[in-house]
Amino acid sequence: MRRNVLPGLRLSLGVTLFYVGLIVVLPLAALVFKAASLGPADYWAIVSSPRAVATYRVTVLCALAATVFNLFFGLALAWVLTRYRFPGWRFVDALVDLPFALPTAVAGIALTALFSANGWFGAALAPLGIKVAYTPLGIMIAMIFTSLPFIVRTVQPVLEDLDPALEEAAQSLGGSDWTIFRKVILPLLKPALLAGLSLSFARSLGEFGAIIFIAGNKPFETEITALLIFIRLEEYDYQAAAAIASVLLITAFSMLALTNFMQARALRYTARG
């Protein structure tokens, strides 16, 4: 290896390790320590209590539904924004980032205002017998909103860099648009799609601010895991809060490992020479 003449390794690495250690690692370690200090029997009793399990079910099912919706909508948006030019496409492209830029509490009260019984959408949906606010449907809408940009923004760059020659070759072989999309384009998008899906799903699992306003927060029905942690804290039941938080933490780490694995795989194909 070549000798490195650049200065600042000690200072920059020192600052980095100190910051990461103090700000990121220490708190997470403290949380794990707290949860571990419970002992296996107590820990299991808390994390498998019916109310906690009900929150996992609501959170995971809503997050799955929201992610599947965003898979189609996000892919369509990325496609429309890279392939088609229409008046205002720049505006739409910028607007896609709004869910990231808008504070979650603001998103929460805005969506609740739209979907509550007398809101713009709520009033229109009421005659059809569809209730969104204060039902799992509302949780899904909030998750869809907050995690929408992930899939668009992971797929868009790949779609932009797609070599037109591949499509032309497939066209010259007589493939229909749908066949070419499925057999040529989709496989190339797969790594980016999977990474986007996992980011989107992870975000939905952990989302709090946007959801609590629209969810109704009824135990066993519309209570998400993040809220149950918050409730346990307000009851000064710190051990239960630590245990349930550790479940979210473990899930997040699994998702992170999955994302990194998929990114590494994606790089195998994209980072040539």
Place this chain on the structure above:
Amino acid sequence: MHATRSKKPPRVGDAPAIRRTLIAITLLLGALLILAPLLVIAVQAFSEGWKVFAAAIAHPDTLSAILLTVVTALIAVPINTAFGVAAAWSITKFDFPLRRLLLVVTEIPFSISPIVAGVAYLFVYGLQGLFGPLLDAYGIKILFALPGIVLASMFVTAPFVARELIPLMQAQGRDLEEAATSLGASGWRTFLSVTLPNIRWAMLYGIILCNARVMGEFGAVSVVSGNIRGQTNTLPLHIELLYHDYQTTGAFAAAFILTLLAVVTIIAKVALERRGAGRRRRAPIVTPAPEVAK
């Protein structure tokens, strides 16, 4: 194959019917899901007129929430930026063991629920946490006060600046800095006059996104702030408080301010993307910098 083939076949999905259908569906869903929430905030904030809106903003509790939010950002964002630059410098300019692991750890806050982050801080600085009893003995207040709010904000935004700088500095390599150093420039001089001009837009991009998140953070801050009206209530927390007090107009007025922040953030983001910052980067995220033999 086709005798009648003209210049170039239309690309996949370019048939007018497909094109129009896809544009129509996405625009409709986009309008319903993204634009409508934006509009409803403005409509609700001004539903009782300009005067009520102004009065809601001018309320002492709202003003103090705005102030606290700004102060938090003024502390958290610069520290975060310094960390981002240090992390990017160490990770891209040097090879050391576990570099990749460090990168992954830096990005952890992105995947973690803000509530979990808040709870984690409770177990460090809270009375039932690691340092809580010690801090309490010396009368130092971290939780339910400004330091806790700043720390929690720094956790959720830790990767923002680093994530923009690392791919860029990776792609730019080490040659320029090595040339400057070999010509006798000091480390700081090299950074300020060689590296910084190349990364300033990406850095600003990271700072803007970091700032938006700090000012808008809700979950993590709501755990560590204690929600003391007029004291430890940031603007997002104040929105919740007003909303649950049935002061809807006040809540939406406060939300309107944060919406303006989001809109300004997006405009700045687009402007910086035109200067090459942000997501249009081509470089892969983690590959060793190419070692060019000379």
